[in-house]
Amino acid sequence: MPVIPGVTACLRCIYPEQPAGVQPTCETGGVLNVIVSTVASLQVADALKILSGHGDLVRPRITTVDVWDGGIRQIASPPRDPDCPTCGRREFSYLERTAVAPVSLCGRNAVQIRDRERPIDLLELEARLRPLGEVRANVYALRFFIPPYELTVFPDGRAIVKGTSDLGVARSLYTRYVG
Structure with a gap:
């Protein structure tokens, strides 16, 4: 579905609230990997229409x-809802993190956490974590390995906890090691 602002x-005009449990997820229903490139091709075709000045050919x-x-x-x-949030x-x-809860990443045995309001100093975090396990860091991300888990922390406070799909375990690891 093309979305033209x-x-x-x-x-969100179509689904004001996410319909929990109504549709199968890729965890429960699976995803045939060729669908990703098929949908991407349709989206690229619409983007090219817009970029080449033929946006009128994009069908809602x-x-x-x-x-x-x-x-x-x-x-x-359906038509655009003028009162859509x-x-x-x-x-x-x-995007403003006011409604973002930890999310189990589909089919990846990982959880994404976004619950910090302030940026993280990755160099300081690296120094703090180094005595506890293997750490790899650069200006874009820090990776901390504590088998069987791996935490990837970003400067904006986001983290991906690999090795679990349990939100409680992921939040506990984040709190323990990131703060």
């Missing part, structure tokens, strides 16, 4: 692709 509906539609049976179905996107009122709660 100020013109078409965004995903929701496309469902079933690569297993070769079916492609399209329905018209995201595209109507310009409130970006997911």
Whole structure:
């Protein structure tokens, strides 16, 4: 579904709240890997239309692709909701961290955590963690290995905890080692 700011509906216009449990996740339903490149190709084609000055050729539609049976179905996107919190009122709660909870990353045995309001000094964190285990760091990220886990911490406070999909375990490791 192409989202053209100020013109078409965004995903939050269609799903004001995430429909928990209604759709299968890639954890429960699986993802046939060729669908990723198929959808990316459709998105790139729409982007090229816009970039080449032919944005009028982009159709506001929701496309469902079933690569297993070769079916492609399209329905018209609903109209943009002028009172939508995201595209109507310009409130970006997911980007501003006000609505971001730890998330188990699909099929990766990892959890992403974003709950710090202040940046992290990666050099200071590296010095603190070095006596506790293997640490690799640069200006972009710090990786800390404590088998069977691996924490990747970013300067904005985000972290990816690999080796678990349990949100509680990931939060505990983050609190213990990052603070």
